[in-house]
Amino acid sequence: MRSFFDDSAIDSSIQPSKRHIFIKNSRNVMEVLVVAEVETQIQALPAKTARYINPSEVTAYALNRLPAFYATSKRGWQRQLHRGKTEFHQKITTAVRQGIIAVQQDPLRAEDFLDFQEENPAQANLQALQVLLQEPNLSWDNLADVVEKTLMNTLRGKITWRKPAGLDNEIFDWEKHPHNQRG
Incomplete structure (x- = not known):
């Protein structure tokens, strides 16, 4: 018996057409807020330090420590955006700061990052x-x-x-x- 957490079970648990509809009709507002904060904080760093910070890693680190704020409508998006900016601004700032510290790169390290071009x-x-x-x-x-x-x-x-x-x-x-x- 397959567990839901098996990769094959996750991939096949949602029919492709339904998966496409879900992906297209819902978005995580927290991602937008975190990406903006990552850009702000990295721009504030000295150029030599910023060069060794991968924004995608910082974003993933911070998002894994914050709640998801999904929205499926414009009204829901505005509500979640307002909530994120007011109630979670400090938590977002802190999570991003911790992410920058956690993922500072060794300049000699090479990573094999995910490429999601097929999503767009x-x-x-x-x-x-x-x-x-x-x-x-x-x-x-x-x-x-x-x-x-x-x-x-x-x-x-x-x-x-x-x-x-x-x-x-x-x-x-x-x-x-x-x-x-x-x-």
């Missing part, structure tokens, strides 16, 4: 487009304009497609592409 596929795809279009300032706000400009520049011969360095040195030659061949 839109952001992962935007980053892939930034690499493909070689446009580091690409955002959702300027995506259509950048793609249009890139296509027009390609059409005019101002851009020859080359995969970004390190991925492949192959040059895309439209003249040799099968869709450009006239029969």
Whole structure:
């Protein structure tokens, strides 16, 4: 018999569609408050000290010592935000301060941190487009304009497609592409 605490039991205990709905429709207000406090306290540190502090570790440390304040509506969010700022401000400040002390990094230590890009596929795809279009300032706000400009520049011969360095040195030659061949 599997225990609820087995990884496989946790993963399969919630159907994927229901898990997605839960994740999308509820948020922990405490995370927002803690992240803001972590940023404030790290910015107040001397640059040499701040360089060796991983904000994600401090955030996790503090959140593990504070209650969760989940909200599923705008009204609930405002209520939890107000409660967190008024009733828990000092506890948040203290938990973050303790977290900074607890997780100060050895500069030679390398960690294998979790990467949750799959939780935000839109952001992962935007980053892939930034690499493909070689446009580091690409955002959702300027995506259509950048793609249009890139296509027009390609059409005019101002851009020859080359995969970004390190991925492949192959040059895309439209003249040799099968869709450009006239029969």
